Amino acid sequence: MSRVQNPRMIEELRDRIAHLEGGAAKRSAVIPFGVREIDERLPEGGLSHGALHEIAGGGGGTVDGAAAALFAAGIAARSAGKILWCLTRPDLFFPALAQAGLHPDRVIFCEGDKDEDVLASMEEGLSFGGLGAVVGELVRLPMVSSRRLQLAAEKSGTMALVVRRWRRQTEASDFGNPTASTTRWRVSVLPSEELPVAGVGRARWLAELMRVKAGECAEFEIGACDAKGRVCLLPQSANRPNTSTWRGSRAS
Amino acid sequence: MPADQPLVVISKSGSKRWVSAADTAARKLGLKLGMPASKAQAIVADLTMIDADPAADAAALERLALWALRQYSPVVAVDGVDGIVMDTEGADHLQGGEDLLISGLVNGLRARGLTARAAVADTWGAAHGITRVTSAETTVVRVGGVAKAVTSLPIHCLRLPPDTIHGLRVMGVETVGELSAMPRAPVTLRYGPEVGRRLDQLFGRMAEPIEPLRTPELIEAAKNFQEPIGAAETIAKYVRRLVGELTSKLEERGLGVRRSDLVIHRVDNTRQSIRAGLAKPVRDPARLSKLLCDRIEKIDPGFGIERLVLVAIMAEPLEERQVASSLIEEPVVDVTPLVDILGNRGQRLYRVTPVASDVPERSVMRIGPTTDETGATWAAKWPRPSRLLANPERIDVTALLPDQPPAVFTWRGKRRRVRRADGPERIFGEWWFRPREHAAVRDYFVVEDDAGERYWVYRAGDGVDADTGSHLWFLHGVFG
Numbered sequence: 001m002s003r004v005q006n007p008r009m010i011e012e013l014r015d016r017i018a019h020l021e022g023g024a025a026k027r028s029a030v031i032p033f034g035v036r037e038i039d040e041r042l043p044e045g046g047l048s049h050g051a052l053h054e055i056a057g058g059g060g061g062t063v064d065g066a067a068a069a070l071f072a073a074g075i076a077a078r079s080a081g082k083i084l085w086c087l088t089r090p091d092l093f094f095p096a097l098a099q100a101g102l103h104p105d106r107v108i109f110c111e112g113d114k115d116e117d118v119l120a121s122m123e124e125g126l127s128f129g130g131l132g133a134v135v136g137e138l139v140r141l142p143m144v145s146s147r148r149l150q151l152a153a154e155k156s157g158t159m160a161l162v163v164r165r166w167r168r169q170t171e172a173s174d175f176g177n178p179t180a181s182t183t184r185w186r187v188s189v190l191p192s193e194e195l196p197v198a199g200v201g202r203a204r205w206l207a208e209l210m211r212v213k214a215g216e217c218a219e220f221e222i223g224a225c226d227a228k229g230r231v232c233l234l235p236q237s238a239n240r241p242n243t244s245t246w247r248g249s250r251a252s
Numbered sequence: 253m254p255a256d257q258p259l260v261v262i263s264k265s266g267s268k269r270w271v272s273a274a275d276t277a278a279r280k281l282g283l284k285l286g287m288p289a290s291k292a293q294a295i296v297a298d299l300t301m302i303d304a305d306p307a308a309d310a311a312a313l314e315r316l317a318l319w320a321l322r323q324y325s326p327v328v329a330v331d332g333v334d335g336i337v338m339d340t341e342g343a344d345h346l347q348g349g350e351d352l353l354i355s356g357l358v359n360g361l362r363a364r365g366l367t368a369r370a371a372v373a374d375t376w377g378a379a380h381g382i383t384r385v386t387s388a389e390t391t392v393v394r395v396g397g398v399a400k401a402v403t404s405l406p407i408h409c410l411r412l413p414p415d416t417i418h419g420l421r422v423m424g425v426e427t428v429g430e431l432s433a434m435p436r437a438p439v440t441l442r443y444g445p446e447v448g449r450r451l452d453q454l455f456g457r458m459a460e461p462i463e464p465l466r467t468p469e470l471i472e473a474a475k476n477f478q479e480p481i482g483a484a485e486t487i488a489k490y491v492r493r494l495v496g497e498l499t500s501k502l503e504e505r506g507l508g509v510r511r512s513d514l515v516i517h518r519v520d521n522t523r524q525s526i527r528a529g530l531a532k533p534v535r536d537p538a539r540l541s542k543l544l545c546d547r548i549e550k551i552d553p554g555f556g557i558e559r560l561v562l563v564a565i566m567a568e569p570l571e572e573r574q575v576a577s578s579l580i581e582e583p584v585v586d587v588t589p590l591v592d593i594l595g596n597r598g599q600r601l602y603r604v605t606p607v608a609s610d611v612p613e614r615s616v617m618r619i620g621p622t623t624d625e626t627g628a629t630w631a632a633k634w635p636r637p638s639r640l641l642a643n644p645e646r647i648d649v650t651a652l653l654p655d656q657p658p659a660v661f662t663w664r665g666k667r668r669r670v671r672r673a674d675g676p677e678r679i680f681g682e683w684w685f686r687p688r689e690h691a692a693v694r695d696y697f698v699v700e701d702d703a704g705e706r707y708w709v710y711r712a713g714d715g716v717d718a719d720t721g722s723h724l725w726f727l728h729g730v731f732g
Binding site: 059060061064065066067068069070071073081082084091092093094095096097098099103104105107108109110111112117120121124125128130131189190191192198199200201203204224 | 585587589590591594597599601602603604605606612615616621626627628632633635636637639640641642671672674698699700702703704705706730731732
């Protein structure tokens with residue numbers, strides 16, 4: 001590979017592209033994961049503000065989106081300011097989110113009847129500016145809608161997080177369709193850490209970075225959010241279950 | 253005065269005196285409305301009688317109408333001597349729909365010691381008639397259901413002069429259905445055009461605009477158009493102009509608006525209204541016009557709009573405050589503009605706050621989105637699932653009693669083997685709130701299956717004593 005021969009030139013080109021796109025001038029801050037291995041895979045060293053990030057669950061998580069919601073909550077907890085959380089199915093149990101570092105005073109829930117309401121509320125929240133992050137739980141995310149969210153996020157510099165959750169596990173192949181999101185993650189649960197005694201250890205996730213603008217795909221085995229919303233990298237476990245059945249729908 | 257003392261109100265006309273109102277205690281003793289006062293006195297010995305004061309009644313009714321104007325709808329008027337009529341279109345969403353609006357209205361009046369009947373219908377006439385006949389406290393006639401709902405109403409609900417009613421009764425006409433089935437021409441010839449007009453208004457064939465009640469202290473801005481307007485951009489332009497006028501008037505008095513109404517008068521003498529509610533008093537023209545212009549698409553201009561009126565129906569004192577600007581601290585962002593925008597679109601906005609309860613579904617309470625921050629959070633350090641099922645679902649379980657976690661369980665048709673488990677976390681019923689939960693116990697376990705998916709399951713009961721629960725197993729939440 002000869003790609004890093006002249007890093008200065010690459011940087012220059014990146015700056016020129018960013019200038020053409022016009023988004024970077026507003027606010028170039030990012031929320032880093034604080035884990036070197038993950039952050040160096042992301043173009044700006046973290047999840048950028050002013051961009052749309054998409055998170056889905058794998059396996060059973062495609063329907064309940066439990067791990068994906070917690071992953072999003074961990075990111076939101078590390079941002080500054082209020083969070084707008086738009087949803088249609090109000091089954092989120094907030095004590096769990098509070099354990100991931102998200103204080104209940106920071107989150108305003110916006111419950112709509114349809115996916116369209118969620119999209120409209122998210123866009124309004126993003127263009128409002130001044131929020132820390134806008135989280136939306138969506139079934140469908142068409143290209144046009146995701147583009148609108150991405151543009152609204154770019155304009156105000158607010159982070160948009162979309163938690164995808166479907167009605168049935170078979171519908172999750174929809175996740176392969178292209179969207180305008182900057183990063184796309186799939187977070188699925190793995191057997192928890194072994195403890196020397198009987199019990200359930202810290203939750204372990206397989207976070208697949210399925211798409212990232214100006215970057216390469218990667219997958220990480222991480223420990224679930226701690227009380228401050230941080231994740232940590234864990235060594236690959238030997239007794240990983242066979243996940244190839246539902247990973248067939250891998251996109252991009 | 254004791255509550256069980258019978259009380260009647262006596263009306264007078266010349267030398268004739270009769271009972272015009274009676275309380276529950278008096279009705280129980282057999283007193284009826286319209287009964288001569290002397291007869292009532294003969295039936296009940298120590299009857300308390302009060303002379304009727306129609307002027308005070310009318311004033312009280314108007315006060316009530318003004319209260320309804322601020323609370324419920326931009327178009328409210330006094331209906332006859334004993335009612336209030338309001339146009340709830342475009343305003344019911346602020347109360348959560350028609351059903352919640354009228355049940356809230358009746359409950360609010362009951363809290364003030366008033367007994368009321370309320371009905372929502374397509375036309376003023378239908379709602380008027382139904383409230384005066386039905387015994388139900390609230391009635392909602394769905395759109396298009398008026399014709400069916402009014403056929404059995406007696407004709408005295410038609411707001412006709414007493415002579416006409418009497419004449420029709422002599423003819424043997426008792427109900428609205430019978431009257432509307434009669435040929436129109438002879439009825440008009442005999443009783444005048446009023447009968448036909450009231451029938452048409454009742455069925456919605458003829459418009460009956462409500463002239464809204466106004467008080468001098470209401471702040472409003474109005475604009476008449478020489479040529480009717482209809483295009484959305486034109487409406488938006490004038491709405492912005494009206495908002496500018498209104499806010500400058502509010503500024504003179506140091507007020508901010510909490511609820512504002514845009515009333516649209518169309519050329520065909522019908523009215524529509526848009527109501528915008530705000531979480532805190534506001535005088536910012538940009539914010540107000542955004543809220544109103546957001547819903548311009550809901551307006552049906554028909555043949556054109558000839559008059560726009562913007563009213564600050566509910567205004568509260570608003571002081572300008574100096575914002576401390578600090579170079580170091582992050583400015584605190586006020587989210588009320590966003591809350592207002594989303595709330596007026598009919599989205600349900602809330603925050604959650606902890607409640608001191610060990611029962612999971614009771615430990616979270618919804619509060620208003622702009623409530624003061626308390627800083628409170630959940631104290632428990634035990635793991636909690638990120639999704640909680642609204643209703644715990646039955647699972648089939650193989651487990652050792654009394655305190656072993658399940659070895660195998662079946663949920664939604666899928667059998668899962670438990671690899672790791674943690675528990676039990678015992679939660680007791682809150683007998684100090686609910687006596688039935690005196691002995692109730694739930695034992696919660698965290699279980700993890702082969703694939704690593706973690707669930708929160710519980711057994712109703714402690715596994716030994718049948719009084720503590722049914723010993724059935726339920727799945728309550730999914731961990732992330």
